[in-house]
Amino acid sequence: MIKEQIVVTSAQMRDIEGRIFAGGMPVAALMEKVAGLISNRLKSIIPKDRTIGILVGPGHNGGDALVVARELHFQGYQVWIYQPFPKLKELTSQHLQYAQSLGIPCYQELAELPSCDFLIDGLFGFGLEREITGNIAATINHFNDWNCQIFSIDLPSGLHTDTGEVLGTAIRATHTFCLGLWKQGLLQEQALEYIGKAELIDFDIPLADIHVILGEVPKIKRITKTTVFNTLSLPLPPTTHKYKSGHLLLICGSKRYAGGAILTGLGARASGVGMLSIAVPESIKPLLVSHLPEALIIGCPETETGAISDLQLPPKTDLSSFSAIACGPGLTTDATPIVEQVINSEVPLILDADGLNILAQLGTIPTLRKRQNTTILTPHTGEFHRLFPDINYQDRVKAVQTAALQTGAVVLLKGARIAISNPEGVVWINPESTPALARGGSGDVLTGLMGGILARVVNKQVNIEDVVAAASWWHSQGGILAAKERTELGVDAFTLTQYLMRVLVDM
Numbered sequence: 037m038i039k040e041q042i043v044v045t046s047a048q049m050r051d052i053e054g055r056i057f058a059g060g061m062p063v064a065a066l067m068e069k070v071a072g073l074i075s076n077r078l079k080s081i082i083p084k085d086r087t088i089g090i091l092v093g094p095g096h097n098g099g100d101a102l103v104v105a106r107e108l109h110f111q112g113y114q115v116w117i118y119q120p121f122p123k124l125k126e127l128t129s130q131h132l133q134y135a136q137s138l139g140i141p142c143y144q145e146l147a148e149l150p151s152c153d154f155l156i157d158g159l160f161g162f163g164l165e166r167e168i169t170g171n172i173a174a175t176i177n178h179f180n181d182w183n184c185q186i187f188s189i190d191l192p193s194g195l196h197t198d199t200g201e202v203l204g205t206a207i208r209a210t211h212t213f214c215l216g217l218w219k220q221g222l223l224q225e226q227a228l229e230y231i232g233k234a235e236l237i238d239f240d241i242p243l244a245d246i247h248v249i250l251g252e253v254p255k256i257k258r259i260t261k262t263t264v265f266n267t268l269s270l271p272l273p274p275t276t277h278k279y280k281s282g283h284l285l286l287i288c289g290s291k292r293y294a295g296g297a298i299l300t301g302l303g304a305r306a307s308g309v310g311m312l313s314i315a316v317p318e319s320i321k322p323l324l325v326s327h328l329p330e331a332l333i334i335g336c337p338e339t340e341t342g343a344i345s346d347l348q349l350p351p352k353t354d355l356s357s358f359s360a361i362a363c364g365p366g367l368t369t370d371a372t373p374i375v376e377q378v379i380n381s382e383v384p385l386i387l388d389a390d391g392l393n394i395l396a397q398l399g400t401i402p403t404l405r406k407r408q409n410t411t412i413l414t415p416h417t418g419e420f421h422r423l424f425p426d427i428n429y430q431d432r433v434k435a436v437q438t439a440a441l442q443t444g445a446v447v448l449l450k451g452a453r454i455a456i457s458n459p460e461g462v463v464w465i466n467p468e469s470t471p472a473l474a475r476g477g478s479g480d481v482l483t484g485l486m487g488g489i490l491a492r493v494v495n496k497q498v499n500i501e502d503v504v505a506a507a508s509w510w511h512s513q514g515g516i517l518a519a520k521e522r523t524e525l526g527v528d529a530f531t532l533t534q535y536l537m538r539v540l541v542d543m
């Protein structure tokens with residue numbers, strides 16, 4: 037387990053910190069070390085002739101900020117300190133006293149503050165547990181209106197360390213230096229507008245202490261390139277053949293939503309799956325053949341509305357012939373019997389889009405638990421709400437854990453920060469993405485890609501949540517790469533499919 041993958045709550049961080057101190061590390065020494073690393077990072081970013089305002093809170097986040105102030109002062113920066121609190125923790129108070137003795141200007145009143153080019157936010161860290169109100173709230177809003185870059189220490193002051201919720205108000209940082217281990221709140225969607233560019237400052241927390249608190253395999257993890265690479269099962273064995281690289285059945289599309297089937301197929305193509313079969317209504321079969329000549333397109337009888345009415349598989353084939361099924365994009369809700377049929381099969385199954393809407397209509401979510409094989413559900417927030425109206429998705433990590441526990445499925449909640457949970461509550465969070473993906477059809481691409489990876493590796497002793505994580509990461513990285521080359525407006529879903537392979541090339 038690498039540190040970049042580990043995610044902690046404030047209680048876990050406090051326990052880990054407690055072990056370090058109990059082991060003999062002096063608190064002041066650790067603060068000195070951490071703040072030294074932050075100062076070095078700032079020196080590499082901020083030119084020497086700039087003025088830096090340091091915002092100091094009552095706890096050790098404020099203490100970190102004061103050590104940073106002192107170090108930057110010695111490096112020749114113009115520094116001032118703003119400290120509005122009547123009472124400080126002892127160590128913080130000592131650092132303030134020393135900064136004052138060095139002649140660093142210290143202010144308690146907003147009105148007295150000189151201007152500056154950069155702000156360092158050391159108001160609150162993981163010790164913030166209640167709403168910020170009154171003067172302090174007004175102060176934070178005031179600094180947000182200064183048009184300058186803000187570097188937050190540990191996390192933007194005002195964010196809940198675990199949920200990323202704004203507690204009253206919060207600093208809108210342009211950069212966040214997360215200390216030691218990733219705090220869960222920084223990976224939650226609602227924190228996104230506040231954290232800017234986030235990076236981890238690794239201050240050598242012993243792995244042994246982490247393992248004692250989080251277990252050998254932590255439950256909540258951040259997806260990294262390494263996770264993905266291990267799951268993709270590369271390089272291919274030299275003697276492989278097409279049926280050893282998985283056979284995916286996609287069930288998707290309707291006369292109304294033919295494009296969704298093409299996009300799902302192109303997503304699956306990018307996965308490198310050995311065999312791809314795509315069941316669609318008969319009337320759109322020629323269209324699919326023209327876009328995916330390598331796939332076996334199964335034209336099915338259709339309803340009057342142009343949805344699949346009967347899954348007519350080729351002779352000598354039944355659902356168990358496939359390594360995995362991905363079902364849903366573009367089906368319309370007229371394909372209800374098909375969704376019931378795949379749920380009743382014993383094949384590893386991904387349900388997306390109308391597959392989920394039908395599931396919600398059927399009201400048979402608990403029957404998913406009876407499935408003998410893997411089930412993966414990939415709702416966006418609207419679909420999630422239809423499926424799980426009683427689950428509050430404000431804390432997305434808790435929400436996916438609850439949904440996975442209820443269904444026995446691996447649940448992926450889409451959005452700017454995808455969260456994935458297996459029924460045991462093992463969570464992956466996708467830490468990087470791009471709003472360029474917020475366009476119709478990009479979810480269809482994800483379903484196809486995930487289906488293909490699942491079919492390829494399902495019999496290779498991989499964890500299913502790792503497969504889902506790998507697909508999410510790959511999909512997001514495709515979006516990021518495409519947006520870099522084509523701008524955020526240039527990433528339509530078809531274009532996205534063309535960038536997926538490039539992600540692997542660059543890996």
Ligand SMILES: NC(=O)C1=CN([C@@H]2O[C@H](COP(=O)(O)OP(=O)(O)OC[C@H]3O[C@@H](n4cnc5c(N)ncnc54)[C@H](OP(=O)(O)O)[C@@H]3O)[C@@H](O)[C@H]2O)[C@@H](O)CC1
Pocket residue numbers: 049050053066067070093094095096097098099100125159160161162163164165166167168169172189190191215216
């Ligand atoms: N973990 C590590 O290994 C290391 C951690 N380090 C650093 O320590 C930070 C955590 O420090 P921390 O525990 O002192 O808490 P912190 O976030 O500074 O603030 C809590 C203070 O705020 C107050 N307060 C709370 N809510 C309030 C409100 N709404 N309005 C007003 N006041 C409020 C509360 O006082 P209270 O009134 O509750 O007594 C308390 O005094 C951490 O983020 C990191 O930067 C590094 O130095 C070394 C390595």
Ligand SMILES: Nc1ncnc2c1ncn2[C@@H]1O[C@H](COP(=O)(O)OP(=O)(O)O)[C@@H](O)[C@H]1O
Pocket residue numbers: 389416449450451452453454469470471472473474475476477478479480481482511
């Ligand atoms: N703001 C955003 N930032 C990053 N990714 C996003 C954002 N909004 C949506 N996405 C991603 O785009 C995809 C959209 O999927 P979905 O809503 O199912 O679209 P569709 O059904 O039209 O294909 C998901 O992978 C989702 O995580």
Ligand SMILES: [K+]
Pocket residue numbers: 097157158159160161188189190191192193
């Ligand atoms: K902070």
